Amino acid sequence: MRIVATDCGSTTTKAILIEERDGVFRQTFRGEAPTTVEDPFADVTLGVTNAVTELQELSGYKLIADDGTIIRRASVNDVDGCDMYISTSSAGGGLQMMVAGVVREMTAESAKRAALGAGAIVMDTIASNDRRKPHEQIQRIRELRPDMVLVSGGTDGGDTKKVIEIAELIAPARPRPRFGSEFCLPLIFAGNKEARTAIERIFSGEGFALSIVDNLRPTLEREHLGPARERIHDVFLEHVMAHAPGYDKLMEWANAPIMPTPGAVGDILQTIAKGRAINVVGVDIGGATTDMFSVFGGIFNRTVSANLGMSYSISNVCAEAGMDSVLRWVHLDMDERELRNRVKNKMIRPTTIPQTLEALVFEQAVSREALRLAYVQHKAFATTLKGVQQQRTVGDAFKQEEAGKSLVDNMALDLMVASGGVLSHAPRMEQTALMMIDAFEPEGFTEIAKDSIFMMPHLGVLASVNPRAAMEVFEKDCLVILGWCVAPRGEVRAGKPAFEYTLTRGGTTLAHGQLVGGEMRLVRFALGESGTLEVRPEKGLDMGAGAGKPISREVRGGSVGIVFDARGRPLKLPHTQAERRACVEKWLKSLEVYV
Amino acid sequence: MQIILSVAAARMCAATACAALCAPLCASPSASPPTPPLSVTAADVPWDAGGSIEISWVPAANLGSATTWLVERSEIGADGTSGPWVTVAEVAIATTTTTAAKLSHTAPYWFRVTAVGSDGSSSPTNSPAHTTAHRNFFIGEKLPLFSAILTVCACVIYFILAARKGRPMKVRRIAALEAIDNAVGRATEMGRPILFVAGIQDMDNIQTVAGITVLGHVSKTAAEYDATIEVPTSRSLVMEAARETVQASYLAAGRPEAYNADLIRYITDEQFGFVAYVSGRMVREKPATCFYMGCFYAESLILAETGNSIGAIQIAGTAESSQLPFFVAACDYTLIGEEFMAASAYLSGEPDQMGSLKGQDAGKAIASVLIIVGVVLATFAALSPGGFATAALGALRGILGS
Incomplete structure (x- = not known):
């Protein structure tokens, strides 16, 4: 079987070729070309054809017909053509949505979760308690030019009054769609079923293309996002894509519905988490935004940190984190004034890449803070449902936990996947691994991998039509396994023993050692190798089996190896600059980061 | 008391008479009566509430057979007339001071001291002048308490000033109060009312006052979310207070037109009549959220179980320790004792209230430290009497005035 997959990004269209060889699916060739959705070309398929042409040149198979379309094979024995073509798209800024609900923390948040999970960028969330006056809300709705609106509110059989009030704010405000002035703005209603008649009345003949799906919060105890997400995908294809230049042709070519890029990334992570029964965190750090994905206990969440990025948003990262926070990761002497100039330069010239070691160290320090802040935002959003009844016993008198607890638990985290320029294109794998460890502070045993050529979107769509192929390519070609981070939860005492480790394979000890508080150590464990790692933490430190209890786990090798981190969690750096710098330098040296 | 004094006086008289009558018969060169004290002085005890005079005397060099x-x-004046003399104390011969207590702070007193022994009694030595037990402005023994009050007040003032200057006052997260917004939000989403019960006691109960304070915050949130809040009360004064509070909250939320006084109503003073009404109302109306904030007795479990059965989020708060287990088991969140009283500061976040809360915490911390130190010293003093711990415990007692 031969599959061609493309991802039409804002600037580049990336194509990959996946082939089944000896019963195993592998990604074999890759090509890319500039995206052609904007003028003067105004036809996305031109870019797709160019990217697939590069695949054709590299592979030697004829994939593009004379009329520019993708050739399909009549049988698997044919040399030329492919069996399947799939695509994702984030061209033209991706899918941009406005969502609304009755209470910001309840139905409005569920609506936001549905939109983000479907791969959209949420431009604004309107709610009855968003502390804005109705005229301010109307003004905001008028200013936005979303591709789609999702309205929720009220449980089934619950409130209708506030739902209708929100609908009555949106209807007269008449937000204009981004594409096509004569095009009716798609509006999905996923709220109280008893309000449907009123909603139909309000949005009839008002320039809206209304579609009604099941309530995404039928009760406050249950979130039912599936129908809303599916409808968002459908509407994205039927309305938004149909109005984007060349997408009508692209949809005809594709064997599976075209998906928004982040939605596809989310799908593949969910497939992997489900298939391997693990908890996953994925990050895609871009120039303007950082996308964060997580699957904990089977629950998928995605957040977009709109102002955290490495080029357009770098200035905001420095402002939000503070220059001191950024510089705490730097072990070299740097002039703060010069760094500020460097930040601004990066902002206005986003394609520049570091030319000196100093510039690289600084950029990677900024990326740590961008990732850290994005993760904090993600943890705050990925929570259990709010407004839910709690069950208590008398024993809970002094530990009454609130609803809305974060689902993200670093100790339960099994796999971290890094993607995005600063992580994927770091000169050394050790740099990517350390950036991820410093920013995310994983606890216990955590595998670290990177998606070096950002193949996850392609695989997300592929998972919808051929899950086996998606899984195999994901495991073998998509992810570059960097290794493992092994770190205890708890406060360590500098210089005092933190934990002991023993790495064995088939009864042979491969590595054994002890780490003291504040130390990091790298044990090389090559890709393809596997073994059993036993760790014995000191009293008060937890590796996943409980404080002070030993634990062992099967580990696989990676490009970096096993990183033992005895700095403690939460991670604390020394207060004085000299001590901090010495510590960072020691860690960098231990992990051979800038060798 | 009078009888004891009379007996003492009789014994004194008998001893004097016996000494006079039997002296020629019983006297021997070695059996002479004890020597009286050389001088007696009396002085008002300073730093007291009046009523005490300290008497001291100088014993003669040779006390003879004196034992007490x-x-x-x-x-009565000491101008030749005597008595009636009332015994103040009979103390050991080694002692040279004693304190006369329970005296009038207006009357003058004279004192005399007699040496008493196996060979009879000496002649008494009188104090040279009368002494009055004056009341003092400060009571010395209350000084530790005064110091403690000053310390706590200083802490409160310090924290209030610090809070006013913008120093962040960290207060532990109280889940029950953090959950108020979600509880009100639930009622909004479900299109059902909120029920607030401020206990069954009147406004003279501090818990009712605390409950009404929480009502202010809940009703403001309800006004912002446009949710309906019902407040049944069992006292007419509580109803009035609740109405004013809720009205002020709706005004503060910018929605005075949404305030409905009819939803805050008086039911009955009768405990179970009130509970019957509230329970019935809960079953019929199925409020999405129930608050129980105030003083509750037997009705606590009835209300909380009814609320639980209708699927409402319930937040309770009371200082009645006997009712807390019921609330904890049946409600989603419970404010326990002090948390309930601190709710006002926690919810408002006003510097004065937060500073006051922190100041009180500092006072409690000091008291806790003293209790722990006292317990440790008392334990060691019991294990090894007379050691350092005994001395330290005595010193601590002295400092604390106990």
Whole structure:
């Protein structure tokens, strides 16, 4: 079987070729070309054809017909053509949505979760308690030019009054769609079923293309996002894509519905988490935004940190984190004034890449803070449902936990996947691994991998039509396994023993050692190798089996190896600059980061 | 008391008479009566509430057969007339001071001291002048308490000033109060009312006052979310207070037109009549959220179980320790004792209230430290009497005035 997959990004269209060889699916060739959705070309398929042409040149198979379309094979024995073509798209800024609900923390948040999970960028969330006056809300709705609106509110059989009030704010405000002035703005209603008649009345003949799906919060105890997400995908294809230049042709070519890029990334992570029964965190750090994905206990969440990025948003990262926070990761002497100039330069010239070691160290320090802040935002959003009844016993008198607890638990985290320029294109794998460890502070045993050529979107769509192929390519070609981070939860005492480790394979000890508080150590464990790692933490430190209890786990090798981190969690750096710098330098040296 | 004094006086008289009558018969060169004290002085005890005079005397060099001192007082002038003399104390011969207590702070007193021994009693030595037990402005023994009050007040003032200057006052997260917004939000989403019960006591109960304070915050949130809040009360004054509070909250939320006084109503003073009404109302109306904030007794479990059965989020708060287990088991969140009283500061976040809360915490911390130190010292003093711990415990007692 031969599959061609493309991802039409804002600037580049990336194509990959996946082939089944000896019963195993592998990604074999890759090509890319500039995206052609904007003028003067105004036809996305031109870019797709160019990217697939590069695949054709590299592979030697004829994939593009004379009329520019993708050739399909009549049988698997044919040399030329492919069996399947799939695509994702984030061209033209991706899918941009406005969502609304009755209470910001309840139905409005569920609506936001549905939109983000479907791969959209949420431009604004309107709610009855968003502390804005109705005229301010109307003004905001008028200013936005979303591709789609999702309205929720009220449980089934619950409130209708506030739902209708929100609908009555949106209807007269008449937000204009981004594409096509004569095009009716798609509006999905996923709220109280008893309000449907009123909603139909309000949005009839008002320039809206209304579609009604099941309530995404039928009760406050249950979130039912599936129908809303599916409808968002459908509407994205039927309305938004149909109005984007060349997408009508692209949809005809594709064997599976075209998906928004982040939605596809989310799908593949969910497939992997489900298939391997693990908890996953994925990050895609871009120039303007950082996308964060997580699957904990089977629950998928995605957040977009709109102002955290490495080029357009770098200035905001420095402002939000503070220059001191950024510089705490730097072990070299740097002039703060010069760094500020460097930040601004990066902002206005986003394609520049570091030319000196100093510039690289600084950029990677900024990326740590961008990732850290994005993760904090993600943890705050990925929570259990709010407004839910709690069950208590008398024993809970002094530990009454609130609803809305974060689902993200670093100790339960099994796999971290890094993607995005600063992580994927770091000169050394050790740099990517350390950036991820410093920013995310994983606890216990955590595998670290990177998606070096950002193949996850392609695989997300592929998972919808051929899950086996998606899984195999994901495991073998998509992810570059960097290794493992092994770190205890708890406060360590500098210089005092933190934990002991023993790495064995088939009864042979491969590595054994002890780490003291504040130390990091790298044990090389090559890709393809596997073994059993036993760790014995000191009293008060937890590796996943409980404080002070030993634990062992099967580990696989990676490009970096096993990183033992005895700095403690939460991670604390020394207060004085000299001590901090010495510590960072020691860690960098231990992990051979800038060798 | 009078009888004891009379007996003492009789014994004194008998001893004097016996000494006079039997002296020629019983006297021997070695059996002479004890020598009286050389001088007696009396002075008002300073730093007290009045009523005490300290008497001291100078014993003679040769006390003879004296074994005790008999100290007596009289309210009648010492101008030749005597008595009636009332015994103040009979103390061991080694002692040279004693305190006469429970005296009038207006009357003058004279004192005399007699040495008493196996060979009879000496002649008494009188105090040279009368002494009055004056009341003092400060009571010395209350000084530790005064110091403690000053310390706590200083802490409160310090934290209030610090809070006013913008110093962040960290207060532990109280889940029950954090959950108020979600509870009100639930009622909004479900299109059902919120029920607030401020206990069954009147406004003279501090818990009712605390409950009404929480009502202010809940009703403001309800006004912002446009949710309906019902407040049944069992006291008419509580109803009035609740109405004013809720009205003020709706005004503060910018929605005065949404305030409905009819939803805050008086039911009955009768405990179970009130509970029957509230429970019935809960079953019929199925409020999405129930608040129980105030003083509750037997009705706590009835209300909380009814609320639980209708699927409402319930937040309770009371200082009645006997009712807390019921609320904890049946409600989603419970404010326990002090948390309930601190709710006002926690919810408002006003610097003065937060500073006051922190100041009180500092006072409690000091008291806790003293209790722990006292327990440790008392334990060691019991294990090894007379050691350092005993001395330290004595010193601590002295400092604390106990």
